[in-house]
Amino acid sequence: MINIGILALQGAFIEHEQMLHRLGVSSFEIRQRRDIDCAFDGLIIPGGESTVMGKLLHRLDLFEPLRERIAGGLPVFGTCAGMILLAKEISNDGNVYFGTMDMTVRRNAYGRQLGSFYTEADFKGIGKIPMTFIRAPYIERVYGDAEALAEVDGHIVAARQGNMLATAFHPEVNDSTAVHEYFIDMVNGVKSV
Numbered sequence: 001m002i003n004i005g006i007l008a009l010q011g012a013f014i015e016h017e018q019m020l021h022r023l024g025v026s027s028f029e030i031r032q033r034r035d036i037d038c039a040f041d042g043l044i045i046p047g048g049e050s051t052v053m054g055k056l057l058h059r060l061d062l063f064e065p066l067r068e069r070i071a072g073g074l075p076v077f078g079t080c081a082g083m084i085l086l087a088k089e090i091s092n093d094g095n096v097y098f099g100t101m102d103m104t105v106r107r108n109a110y111g112r113q114l115g116s117f118y119t120e121a122d123f124k125g126i127g128k129i130p131m132t133f134i135r136a137p138y139i140e141r142v143y144g145d146a147e148a149l150a151e152v153d154g155h156i157v158a159a160r161q162g163n164m165l166a167t168a169f170h171p172e173v174n175d176s177t178a179v180h181e182y183f184i185d186m187v188n189g190v191k192s193v
Contacts, residue, residue, distance in 0.1 A: 001026060001084075001186070002026065002042070002184065002187055003018055003026045003027065003038075003039065003041055004025060004026070004027040004028075004040060004041065004043070004044060005027070005028060005030045005042070005043050005044070005045065005143040006020075006027050006043075006044045007028055007030050007043065007044065007045045007046060007055055007062075007066075009031065009044075009048075009056040010053055010056065011048020011049070011053065011081060012047045012048065012080075012170060012172060014035050014058075014078070015046075015070070015170075015172035016044045016046055017029070018119060018172070019177060019180045020180065021075060022047055023123065023173070023177055025127055027044075028040070028128065030062065030063075031060075032060055033061045033062060033065075035131060036062065036066065036069075041074075041075070041187050041190070042074065042075040042077070042183065042186075042187040043066065043070070043074055043075070043076045043084030044077045044078075044079075045076065045077070045078040045079070045085055045086070046079055046081070046082055047078070047079050047080030047081050047082065047134065047170055048078075048081045049081060050081040050084040050085055051083060051095070051165050053081055053097075054085065054097045057085075061180045066075050066096045066098070067100065070086075070098055070100050070164065074163060075102075075163045075164075075181040075187045075190050076163065076165070077165045077166075077182070077186075078147070078164070078165070078166045079167050079169070079170055079171065080134065080167070080168060080170060082134055082166065083105060083137060083167060083168055084105055084107060084165035086098050086099075086103070086164055086166050087101055087103050087104065087138060087166075088100070088101060088102055088107040088143070089103070089105070089163070090105055090106070090107060091105070091106050091140055092106055092107055093107050098133055099144035100164060101146055101159070101164045102142060102143045102145055102146040102180075103138045103139050103141065103143070103156075103159055103166070104140065104141050104143075105139050105168075106137055106141045107137050107139050107140040108135055108136055108137065109168075110135070110136050110138070110146060113193075115142055116132075116133055116135060116136070116188065117132075117133050118132050118133070118138075119120070119136070121138075121150055121151070121152050121157070122150060123158060123178070124147075124148075124149040124150065125134060125149070125180075126182060126187065127178075129171070129174075129176050130174040130175070130176050130180065131157065131169040131171070131174075132169055132170045132171075132174055133168065133170070134170055134173075135155075135163050136169060137160055137168050138155040138157055138168045139155070139156035139157065139168065140155075142146075142159050142161075144161070144162050146151055146163060147159060147161065150163060150167075155168075156168075157169055157177075160186075163176065163186065163190060165182070165183055167179060176186075
């Protein structure tokens with residue numbers, strides 16, 4: 001049975017829990033250091049505020065242990081702020097957080113809350129899916145082993161690199177379970193190796 005840890009320091013973690021529940025996948029919230037002592041097969045880093053999440057990860061002594069697990073191959077899915085935390089470069093911010101994924105992202109690329117929007121677009125390997133963007137970043141470029149999976153208006157909004165999946169949008173707030181299923185398939189692929 002798969003067990004997914006969901007970083008629950010801040011942001012939209014409940015919606016990810018609900019989505020996994022719909023898929024029959026067990027999950028638990030990661031709020032403090034002892035939470036990562038139990039076994040888990042994948043990690044979701046939700047949307048929220050990347051700067052706040054970065055500070056809390058350090059303050060709660062979660063940053064290095066999680067970074068080591070991601071670098072060691074733990075499947076991880078970052079949405080919105082989670083994508084920013086995974087990026088090796090942030091073009092409009094001097095901070096780098098986990099820095100494990102070969103991509104350059106732009107924070108708040110669509111503006112503030114009024115820049116939030118909904119669309120539908122193709123996602124490689126899935127097809128057309130709903131995408132909700134909330135004060136979202138986008139990926140300016142992927143390089144190395146990272147691969148773009150979706151684009152909206154000429155901007156990359158989803159990418160994958162090995163065990164890492166990142167989306168600028170929030171699939172957890174729509175009815176479609178397709179992106180979470182994609183991530184669970186990644187987790188199963190790692191577990192079967």
